[in-house]
Amino acid sequence: MVYHRKALRARHTGTGAPEKQLLCVASDPAALPHPRWCDEGRGTALAGPYFNMSEAFGHNRKPKLLLVAPVPPPLGGARVSAKLFVDYVESKGDVHVVHYDLPVRALEQDKDSRTKILRTALKTLQILCELPFARNTVIFCSRNFGVSIGPPLICIAKLFRRPVYLRFFGGRPMQSKYLKIPFVGCVLLWLLRGAEKIIVETRQGASEFPPHLRSNIEVIPGYRPPTPPDVGDKRRPKACVSFVYVGAVNEAKGVLDLLNAFANMRDQATDIPPVELHIYGTGDQTVTEKLASAPKVVWHGAVPNDDLRRQLPAHDVFVFPSRYDTEGHPGVVVEAMMAPLAIIASCSSDSISDLITDGEEGILIPAADVSSLRDAMICLARNPAKRDELAAKALIKSRQFDSRHVLPLLSAAFGLSVTARETDSSKELDAVPGYDAP
16 A cells, blocks of 8 residues: 655745745555655655654654663662663764653652552653654663563554564573563563564573574673773772672672671681771661671762772772672673772672683682682782782773673664774674673
8 A cells, every 4th residue: 555645844944934845755565664764856755664753844854762771860780781871872863862761760759659650650651652753662671670561562563563672681581570470471471572682681691581582682791881091090008908899788689798708707817918898889777787887897878880980999809799690790790890800709690600700800609608708808818919810800801891892782783873983893792702692
């Protein structure tokens, strides 16, 4: 079926009065998959099966990217990554970005959960209204948010033949609580087949998807910006060994394990230099109360990401004792590698080994093993040469997770244009095992 539509629009020519210009729009199902403009004298023709009113009447001729992504504030690892992508796409200037910040932030005034649900529903309705007019829709999401909001958006996009891309944070999207609900999980997985592409951080996460979805999976690692060049070497004299943790302050992240291991080290190892433990982040009140009373422990609370990356080089050893078995590529670990610091990390998830090889870029320990954590801390407190060796190797490995290299890959996966220069700068990742689609 072919139909034609004619309209008049005003175009300012600079001579004062607007000039009426004929706009001809032709829609053909066999035409190109996206709108295309071509000037023909005093008229303008729009060919393609999709008719975008905002583009047709001159509001914005750039392709529209509908981006659903959480950005700071509040602080959070996923929000930092999403903000980097938003800034990167907007800096290129070749697409018109329409951004919706979801999930809705947990504001102080939203003590009633119904208020948060209502605000989320209103934003979702706005997204559904924008979706038919977007060239691409990209959703940055956690496993629970992506599995719940992704399928309905994919269904609506299918009606208008619009592509939807999902980028999951974390290491194991298939561990979503919604997929464990009988029948509901099967329906959600079936609907996810409609996604143009599903992008995950880790091989472990990709391997857990069912076979009928694996052809849509692409693995692109987590990323962070490099350490600011004005930081320099701010490390303190080695008279004091500084351990540091960054992240949520709760038991699941292993903060209590870290406090116990640090206390045991100070009590049992008498032949080590003076040590101190610095903790950045907020969380459970019961845990933060213990931080406040623990000797030689400095609790900094929440710190802006830019300030944090400038402060990390002042420490010696980064400790990541998480108990979560769904960790992907934690941004704080990548930032510590870039600082560079020696790293002690729990191998609660197989994906941590993508970042750290035991004995090379850091020391890996079993999750929730206080004695192993204490021994690793004692080892690095005693051995400054070992700390420097691990830090140097961590810095080299961190280049694989540099946002300047990863963001062009991510943009290309979302169907966005990438320049040849950006592609060349990303070729280092081609040699990294495990970052190709399984």
